[in-house]
Amino acid sequence: MRPAGRGELDSLYFSYPTFAAKAVPELDGIASTHKVTIVGAGPIGMTAALTLARYGIASVLLDAKSTFNDGSRATCIARPSMQIFDRIGAVAPFVEKSLGWRHGRSYFRDHQIYRLEMPHSDDEKYLPMYNLQQQYMEQYLHDAVTAQPLIDMRWQSEVTGIATAERSAMLQVTSPLGSYALDSAYVLAADGARSPMRSMLGLRLKGENYEGRYVIADVQMDHDFPTERRAFFDPAGNPGGTVLIHKQPDNIWRVDYQLREGESEVDAVREDNIRARVGAILDDIGHTGPWALEWWSIYTANTLALDDYRHGPVIFIGDSAHIVPIFGVRGLNNGIADAHNIGWKLGYVVNRWADAALLDSYTPERRGATLDVFANAKKSTRFMTPPTRGWALAREAALSLAISHDFTRGLANPRQMQPYTYADSPLTRFPARDGEFTAGPVCGAAAPNVRLADGGHLLDQAGDGFTGILFSANTPSDEAADLLQDLAAADPKFTVHVILDLDGAIASTYGAGANTFYLLRPDLHVAGRWRSLVPDEVRRTLAAGLGDSAP
Amino acid sequence: MTETATTPTTPFDELEQAYEALAQAIDRAGPHNEAVFLAKLALTLGQQLGSVAPFKEAIAMALQDLPARGGA
Numbered sequence: 001m002r003p004a005g006r007g008e009l010d011s012l013y014f015s016y017p018t019f020a021a022k023a024v025p026e027l028d029g030i031a032s033t034h035k036v037t038i039v040g041a042g043p044i045g046m047t048a049a050l051t052l053a054r055y056g057i058a059s060v061l062l063d064a065k066s067t068f069n070d071g072s073r074a075t076c077i078a079r080p081s082m083q084i085f086d087r088i089g090a091v092a093p094f095v096e097k098s099l100g101w102r103h104g105r106s107y108f109r110d111h112q113i114y115r116l117e118m119p120h121s122d123d124e125k126y127l128p129m130y131n132l133q134q135q136y137m138e139q140y141l142h143d144a145v146t147a148q149p150l151i152d153m154r155w156q157s158e159v160t161g162i163a164t165a166e167r168s169a170m171l172q173v174t175s176p177l178g179s180y181a182l183d184s185a186y187v188l189a190a191d192g193a194r195s196p197m198r199s200m201l202g203l204r205l206k207g208e209n210y211e212g213r214y215v216i217a218d219v220q221m222d223h224d225f226p227t228e229r230r231a232f233f234d235p236a237g238n239p240g241g242t243v244l245i246h247k248q249p250d251n252i253w254r255v256d257y258q259l260r261e262g263e264s265e266v267d268a269v270r271e272d273n274i275r276a277r278v279g280a281i282l283d284d285i286g287h288t289g290p291w292a293l294e295w296w297s298i299y300t301a302n303t304l305a306l307d308d309y310r311h312g313p314v315i316f317i318g319d320s321a322h323i324v325p326i327f328g329v330r331g332l333n334n335g336i337a338d339a340h341n342i343g344w345k346l347g348y349v350v351n352r353w354a355d356a357a358l359l360d361s362y363t364p365e366r367r368g369a370t371l372d373v374f375a376n377a378k379k380s381t382r383f384m385t386p387p388t389r390g391w392a393l394a395r396e397a398a399l400s401l402a403i404s405h406d407f408t409r410g411l412a413n414p415r416q417m418q419p420y421t422y423a424d425s426p427l428t429r430f431p432a433r434d435g436e437f438t439a440g441p442v443c444g445a446a447a448p449n450v451r452l453a454d455g456g457h458l459l460d461q462a463g464d465g466f467t468g469i470l471f472s473a474n475t476p477s478d479e480a481a482d483l484l485q486d487l488a489a490a491d492p493k494f495t496v497h498v499i500l501d502l503d504g505a506i507a508s509t510y511g512a513g514a515n516t517f518y519l520l521r522p523d524l525h526v527a528g529r530w531r532s533l534v535p536d537e538v539r540r541t542l543a544a545g546l547g548d549s550a551p
Numbered sequence: 552m553t554e555t556a557t558t559p560t561t562p563f564d565e566l567e568q569a570y571e572a573l574a575q576a577i578d579r580a581g582p583h584n585e586a587v588f589l590a591k592l593a594l595t596l597g598q599q600l601g602s603v604a605p606f607k608e609a610i611a612m613a614l615q616d617l618p619a620r621g622g623a
């Protein structure tokens with residue numbers, strides 16, 4: 001919502017473009033079967049389209065609206081999402097515009113009780129977190145979409161019906177230029193939290209709703225404070241409630257505050273109330289200068305997900321598949337990982353580089369990640385908004401002790417998004433090999449980056465396909481050379497890196513010795529690792545990554 | 552910012568479980584009985600500590616930083 005007199009898209013700092021509906025062949029009765037159609041051009045749908053394009057797969061991208069989402073919405077981009085934007089060639093404007101950070105503070109009444117410092121090493125290419133308004137994210141992704149001839153972006157095109165068969169789906173699309181049917185082998189439903197696709201297929205999200213309600217408000221002001229996450233428990237500016245403050249680009253500050261028990265939502269979002277509440281919070285943090293109200297919204301914490309992210313040819317990604325509480329900034333980031341995960345798998349399947357069975361790994365991997373998010377989110381939500389008297393009293397005790405003692409401070413940790421390990425993935429065949437290592441990423445984990453002598457990074461050298469990393473001071477053995485040839489024959493995008501220096505930073509980060517081998521998936525998670533190369537197991541691991549379900 | 556534990560301390564994930572069990576137990580006791588429940592809990596822990604010195608230390612810690620206007 002915006003202040004009286006300003007329209008939904010009248011922002012103080014962002015000009016919303018208007019995108020026209022496109023004349024498309026289907027409107028002239030020319031029908032063809034598309035390989036992939038993506039419903040919803042939010043951040044998740046666009047990331048999926050860009051990932052598919054990376055594998056040469058054309059897609060139709062439909063969105064009912066004529067412009068980007070209104071308001072700043074999700075503002076925190078976690079490192080794994082930056083890495084994905086890097087992989088799809090869209091990261092440059094994100095780096096340029098966003099504000100990177102790794103610190104935070106939690107306060108209880110007048111006392112600072114917790115200093116958040118997210119783990120970070122100089123080997124990383126990206127910081128743990130970046131703040132950027134969601135409409136900028138969408139603009140940058142859309143710029144990349146526009147530059148990509150494989151993506152057929154259709155604005156003002158609403159999906160109003162769907163009929164599914166085993167191997168394809170027929171979508172009914174309505175645009176100002178007319179209605180048409182669109183035949184597609186696969187459909188990615190990226191149509192957001194209210195997902196009409198979900199309703200049209202009769203599917204329901206399941207899970208829990210939580211008590212606490214928050215108002216999210218953006219203000220524009222000159223305020224001198226570093227880019228950090230600030231959390232205030234029971235501050236004078238919102239007695240009895242919790243407040244979160246984040247800095248965004250363009251002098252915009254995000255203020256989230258918890259509503260009081262019994263406070264009506266209708267009253268809470270009235271402009272005069274927003275101004276009074278935000279004003280009290282700004283007073284409390286010592287802001288004395290002028291400020292302007294930009295946008296606000298109301299929000300309740302839920303942990304909801306589909307039981308199965310796939311329904312025949314339709315695959316759900318992003319908010320359509322799961323809704324998570326915003327504390328810990330997982331909503332958007334979790335969806336970006338969905339889009340990239342299904343993107344490479346579908347790319348391989350549509351290219352016939354992999355068997356369609358590969359798609360069966362999408363739900364267990366990504367729903368597993370969501371359930372992990374739920375477990376963390378449940379804890380942070382109970383701390384941020386205690387649901388009952390018992391939780392409120394226990395929190396009060398923990399916070400009061402935290403004023404002078406360390407031991408309860410960890411309970412106030414916001415549990416920010418961490419990269420997820422695909423621990424029980426069907427693509428990991430030999431997890432027991434982890435036992436041979438004393439260091440390095442386990443099977444299913446995201447491969448760690450290493451800064452190279454030339455200033456570049458190890459993972460920049462990975463291609464779009466599976467990547468082999470062989471540690472060998474000498475010319476690879478015949479056995480290894482044969483293996484690498486077989487891997488390249490099985491995966492046309494395969495690349496290999498031979499690390500000659502067995503005493504260097506890469507070998508130590510990966511816990512490697514002579515003849516150690518890592519096989520990375522296209523999303524740079526570890527498919528398998530062998531302290532000493534076992535060629536047959538590597539072949540079988542790549543086969544699993546290409547959809548071979550034989551053990 | 553002091554840490555004065557003289558008895559072995561509980562690892563963080565167990566402390567977190569203790570926190571959760573405490574919250575749920577307060578709800579089970581109900582608003583009328585929460586004070587007596589918490590006093591019983593403290594006394595039981597005092598007995599399990601094996602000596603009175605750490606219990607008195609814990610009492611001092613818990614009395615510290617109590618809010619002037621009353622808590623939750």
Ligand SMILES: Cc1cc2nc3c(=O)[nH]c(=O)nc-3n(C[C@H](O)[C@H](O)[C@H](O)COP(=O)(O)OP(=O)(O)OC[C@H]3O[C@@H](n4cnc5c(N)ncnc54)[C@H](O)[C@@H]3O)c2cc1C
Pocket residue numbers: 039040041042043044045062063064065069071072073074075076134157158159160190191192193195196197216297298299317318319320326329330331332333335
């Ligand atoms: C008011 C608000 C505040 C938020 N605040 C935060 C926050 O502070 N932090 C955080 O992490 N997350 C926040 N979120 C969540 C975050 O915005 C989402 O996680 C993120 O947008 C998910 O992206 P998505 O692409 O899955 O869905 P969306 O961004 O919702 O995109 C879905 C797209 O699908 C289109 N669409 C829908 N139906 C159809 C149809 N039938 N045909 C064609 N197109 C269709 C829509 O027009 C839309 O563009 C907020 C969300 C809202 C609504």
